[in-house]
Amino acid sequence: MTNFQHRSLLQHIARFALYAVLLIMALLYLLPLVVMVLNSLKDVEEIRTGSLLALPQDPSFAAWSKAWGSACTGSTCEGIAPFFSNSFKIVVPAVIISTLLGALNGYVLSMWRFKGSELFFGFLLFGCFIPFQVILIPMAMTLGWLGLASSASGLILVHVIYGMAFTTLFFRNYYIGLPRELISAAKIDGAGFFLIFWRIVLPLSPPIIVVTVIWQFTQIWNDFLFGVVFSGVDNLPVTVALNNLVNTSFGGKEYNVDMAAALLAAMPTILVYIFAGKYFVRGLSAGAVKGA
Amino acid sequence: MAALTIENVRKSYGSTEVLKGIDIAIDKGEFLVLIGPSGCGKSTMMNSIAGLESVTDGRILIGGKDVTHANPKDRDIAMVFQSYALYPNMTVRGNISFGLEVRKMPKAEREIQVDKVAKLLQIEHLLERKPAQLSGGQRQRVAMGRALAREPKIYLFDEPLSNLDAKLRVEMRAEIKKLHQRLGTTIVYVTHDQVEAMTLADRIAVMQDGLLLQLATPQQIYDQPVNIFVAGFMGSPPMNFIKATLESESMLTIEMGDQKIQLPLAHNANFNAYLGKPVILGIRPEMITEPLEHKRSLACVKTLKLPTILTEAMGADTMVLAQFGNKELNCRVNPSYKIELGKECEFMFDMSKAVLFDPQTELLI
Amino acid sequence: MCIQSLDIHIRTFLNSDNTPNPQVTLVAKKRPLTDILADSLPKLVLAPSFLIVMVCIYGYIIWTVALSFTKSRMLPQWKFIGFEQYTKLFNNDRWDVATQNLIIFGGLFIIICLAIGISMAILLDQKIRQEGVLRTIYLYPMAISFIVTGTAWKWLLNPSIGIEKIVRDWGFSDFTFDWLVNSEMVVFCLVIAAVWQSSGFVMALFLAGLRGVDSEMIKAAQLDGASMPTVYRRIILPSLKPVFFSAFVILSHIAIKSFDLVTALTGGGPGYSSDLPANFMYSFAFTRSQMGLGAASGVVMLGGVLAILIPYLYSELRNKNAG
Numbered sequence: 001m002t003n004f005q006h007r008s009l010l011q012h013i014a015r016f017a018l019y020a021v022l023l024i025m026a027l028l029y030l031l032p033l034v035v036m037v038l039n040s041l042k043d044v045e046e047i048r049t050g051s052l053l054a055l056p057q058d059p060s061f062a063a064w065s066k067a068w069g070s071a072c073t074g075s076t077c078e079g080i081a082p083f084f085s086n087s088f089k090i091v092v093p094a095v096i097i098s099t100l101l102g103a104l105n106g107y108v109l110s111m112w113r114f115k116g117s118e119l120f121f122g123f124l125l126f127g128c129f130i131p132f133q134v135i136l137i138p139m140a141m142t143l144g145w146l147g148l149a150s151s152a153s154g155l156i157l158v159h160v161i162y163g164m165a166f167t168t169l170f171f172r173n174y175y176i177g178l179p180r181e182l183i184s185a186a187k188i189d190g191a192g193f194f195l196i197f198w199r200i201v202l203p204l205s206p207p208i209i210v211v212t213v214i215w216q217f218t219q220i221w222n223d224f225l226f227g228v229v230f231s232g233v234d235n236l237p238v239t240v241a242l243n244n245l246v247n248t249s250f251g252g253k254e255y256n257v258d259m260a261a262a263l264l265a266a267m268p269t270i271l272v273y274i275f276a277g278k279y280f281v282r283g284l285s286a287g288a289v290k291g292a
Numbered sequence: 293m294a295a296l297t298i299e300n301v302r303k304s305y306g307s308t309e310v311l312k313g314i315d316i317a318i319d320k321g322e323f324l325v326l327i328g329p330s331g332c333g334k335s336t337m338m339n340s341i342a343g344l345e346s347v348t349d350g351r352i353l354i355g356g357k358d359v360t361h362a363n364p365k366d367r368d369i370a371m372v373f374q375s376y377a378l379y380p381n382m383t384v385r386g387n388i389s390f391g392l393e394v395r396k397m398p399k400a401e402r403e404i405q406v407d408k409v410a411k412l413l414q415i416e417h418l419l420e421r422k423p424a425q426l427s428g429g430q431r432q433r434v435a436m437g438r439a440l441a442r443e444p445k446i447y448l449f450d451e452p453l454s455n456l457d458a459k460l461r462v463e464m465r466a467e468i469k470k471l472h473q474r475l476g477t478t479i480v481y482v483t484h485d486q487v488e489a490m491t492l493a494d495r496i497a498v499m500q501d502g503l504l505l506q507l508a509t510p511q512q513i514y515d516q517p518v519n520i521f522v523a524g525f526m527g528s529p530p531m532n533f534i535k536a537t538l539e540s541e542s543m544l545t546i547e548m549g550d551q552k553i554q555l556p557l558a559h560n561a562n563f564n565a566y567l568g569k570p571v572i573l574g575i576r577p578e579m580i581t582e583p584l585e586h587k588r589s590l591a592c593v594k595t596l597k598l599p600t601i602l603t604e605a606m607g608a609d610t611m612v613l614a615q616f617g618n619k620e621l622n623c624r625v626n627p628s629y630k631i632e633l634g635k636e637c638e639f640m641f642d643m644s645k646a647v648l649f650d651p652q653t654e655l656l657i
Numbered sequence: 658m659c660i661q662s663l664d665i666h667i668r669t670f671l672n673s674d675n676t677p678n679p680q681v682t683l684v685a686k687k688r689p690l691t692d693i694l695a696d697s698l699p700k701l702v703l704a705p706s707f708l709i710v711m712v713c714i715y716g717y718i719i720w721t722v723a724l725s726f727t728k729s730r731m732l733p734q735w736k737f738i739g740f741e742q743y744t745k746l747f748n749n750d751r752w753d754v755a756t757q758n759l760i761i762f763g764g765l766f767i768i769i770c771l772a773i774g775i776s777m778a779i780l781l782d783q784k785i786r787q788e789g790v791l792r793t794i795y796l797y798p799m800a801i802s803f804i805v806t807g808t809a810w811k812w813l814l815n816p817s818i819g820i821e822k823i824v825r826d827w828g829f830s831d832f833t834f835d836w837l838v839n840s841e842m843v844v845f846c847l848v849i850a851a852v853w854q855s856s857g858f859v860m861a862l863f864l865a866g867l868r869g870v871d872s873e874m875i876k877a878a879q880l881d882g883a884s885m886p887t888v889y890r891r892i893i894l895p896s897l898k899p900v901f902f903s904a905f906v907i908l909s910h911i912a913i914k915s916f917d918l919v920t921a922l923t924g925g926g927p928g929y930s931s932d933l934p935a936n937f938m939y940s941f942a943f944t945r946s947q948m949g950l951g952a953a954s955g956v957v958m959l960g961g962v963l964a965i966l967i968p969y970l971y972s973e974l975r976n977k978n979a980g
């Protein structure tokens with residue numbers, strides 16, 4: 001065997017090992033998802049007596065429909081369907097408003113800087129990092145005064161307020177990359193603040209709008225802390241409902257229903273991720289890593 | 293009434309003064325070029341004229357109207373940027389008509405104006421394209437079209453040719469000059485390229501460190517530069533500077549080692565104050581040539597033998613670097629003149645256009 | 658409507674005998690109100706957000722700090738009692754457990770995520786076929802809520818139906834993996850679930866960083882004779898230092914905020930052996946009506962975040978000024 005062939009064999013082995021490691025890791029990452037899907041299709045007995053990894057003997061969606069429409073989440077037994085719509089009612093306005101605010105703020109901070117605007121940006125950035133535990137109590141009291149305690153509007157307000165810091169960060173970092181001469185040309189052409197935003201900056205924004213919307217949707221949909229503190233019995237988001245469902249067990253634990261419910265709750269964000277995943281990745285690294 | 297008056301304009305950023313009192317007045321239809329090294333303040337001056345930056349002191353008048361504190365849109369100016377700054381999401385037509393749209397010109401009129409400008413710049417076939425689909429030269433034309441469509445009082449060009457390759461630059465330079473001759477527009481043009489300045493300008497304003505050094509026609513700046521900096525900045529290859537002593541009204545002596553070389557001078561009354569004193573001689577490369585028979589008998593001509601160091605063949609001429617004492621001189625010779633590197637060659641100094649500078653102030657005598 | 662201001666210009670000319678001759682002119686500067694309004698527009702647009710940030714972030718922080726110095730229980734009582742709540746806090750066994758857990762959980766979580774993240778990123782950087790598919794698989798856990806993650810791992814880590822049972826069914830009848838119900842080991846269950854969720858993100862960060870390394874630098878090193886491992890060790894990894902820092906800050910932020918995961922995976926149990934500060938705070942502030950104590954715990958959590966953030970920002974600023 002010549003030296004060349006010997007090296008080639010070594011490279012082959014290395015390559016094989018590489019793929020093996022990557023594959024094993026992939027399986028580990030997929031494990032919980034697979035387990036949940038498999039077991040949501042089984043009946044409770046089969047789960048208890050069989051292995052979590054075993055394929056369902058008689059796959060059925062009974063657990064799914066129960067999770068959706070009739071499972072007990074605390075005091076009511078209507079499944080997680082109503083909470084699904086609660087979440088949507090909260091997420092959609094919150095995403096729209098926080099994205100809009102972020103766009104306008106980012107526009108001002110990047111193209112109409114004035115004395116103190118960078119300092120404000122610093123304050124904003126810092127605010128992205130605080131643990132929310134330190135504002136929960138005052139926020140709860142404020143919502144009480146405003147008459148918005150335990151209401152959907154209150155929760156939307158909270159999400160907008162604390163999402164605004166991130167959305168502003170995203171837009172500002174993006175707009176800073178736009179050529180400033182574009183704004184100068186528009187000013188000379190006679191356009192003012194809002195006209196420039198509407199006709200020139202906004203049409204250049206679709207990439208960052210997509211990123212921000214996906215990020216905000218994911219963050220707000222998956223949120224639990226604000227949901228559990230600020231929402232009322234009538235408008236619990238689906239994360240809170242899921243937790244209640246899983247931790248409520250009248251009689252034996254219905255694992256299959258629990259897993260189906262968890263999958264349903266995770267479905268929207270996973271679908272968003274699958275279909276718009278690359279924008280999601282870009283959003284994570286663009287906002288988080290670039291910092292100030 | 294001047295088309296543009298810049299009166300004692302000063303601009304400071306915090307404690308740094310970037311413009312130190314600029315005074316310029318240009319007439320309608322004049323082509324003014326602002327030139328200078330990086331950091332001289334020419335771009336700041338341009339932005340101040342446009343209203344994109346405020347001035348700390350002084351006035352700016354356009355067509356007699358004081359616009360010092362007016363917004364860009366109220367100044368009746370248009371600007372062509374170095375990077376063209378075309379709106380990426382609009383078509384060429386949209387780009388050109390945007391300014392008109394903002395000023396609420398009716399659609400029909402806008403269309404006429406856009407078509408007129410497109411025809412002038414030969415970009416009619418590009419009207420429905422977006423900027424990303426255009427070449428550099430085409431984008432440049434669209435940027436000019438955007439400015440032309442508004443028919444402003446003053447056109448501002450901020451280094452518009454810097455992003456083009458050499459050949460395209462020469463073409464576009466001629467285009468701009470032709471447009472100026474045809475339309476008679478008032479233009480302020482910023483560049484760092486002195487060839488552009490010399491070829492395009494009616495008058496050139498040379499700036500350095502926020503000061504206006506000289507405002508004159510290209511030929512005046514070339515022949516009578518106000519100081520050593522201007523003399524060395526304009527003209528490529530640059531003027532040669534040699535330390536000398538003014539022996540008499542019509543003669544210079546230069547020390548070369550232990551020899552004293554004498555060079556004749558054209559008579560100039562200003563030289564009287566410097567008799568016997570050290571001066572700096574400025575002579576351009578094209579005035580140091582191979583011996584020309586028809587010039588030999590002229591009073592202002594002297595032939596010297598100098599060792600040669602380097603030659604650069606330029607095609608039409610050959611540039612030679614010759615040793616003169618402890619200085620190296622740029623000389624321009626005919627390509628057919630035989631040069632032997634390292635050996636001495638004959639060079640003819642035509643001193644008719646030579647200038648003298650004061651060694652301390654560096655000003656023209 | 659115009660707003661006028663007067664400006665005095667004094668220009669000094671020289672008389673023929675070189676004496677100064679100052680001339681004073683009054684110049685009226687007219688600026689229409691609409692222009693002034695237009696100039697303030699950026700500030701006006703930013704104003705609501707400015708208000709929100711100042712009140713809802715910094716104002717509330719001050720409010721919580723103030724509350725932590727009071728005797729508040731179910732409702733705020735503005736009777737200042739100094740550092741009593743903090744003393745109570747640091748003497749509280751559950752808080753002790755929570756902070757200990759945070760240090761163990763946070764430390765392991767960050768280190769393991771960084772290790773897995775950089776290793777996977779390097780592996781993925783080797784021109785893998787189907788890299789996109791693999792990346793999607795590694796990253797999808799970030800898309801789901803910590804509640805779902807906690808719930809899923811609760812089953813997998815459950816001794817009677819999860820991994821312990823599976824391995825036993827494979828024949829290893831002595832295999833035990835009951836960490837979830839073992840008060841000494843339950844923290845590590847949190848680590849497992851959290852690492853599963855977040856390591857893909859760290860990998861994505863590092864992969865982006867690796868891809869951003871100047872390829873010419875690598876080529877130069879290879880021409881100089883360096884082997885790939887050396888190139889990685891001496892050139893690529895050092896240039897990823899900023900990514901390490903960013904990842905560290907983000908991961909510590911996630912660790913300190915961890916609330917959902919504990920709630921879903923262990924409920925804080927067994928007992929409160931898997932409690933974390935965030936859960937402690939919620940429990941005492943909202944369910945146990947001890948607002949003052951809850952506020953104090955929140956303030957301490959903020960202190961923890963600042964302890965990491967401020968040195969990071971300081972070093973960032975220093976690098977910016979130096980470089």
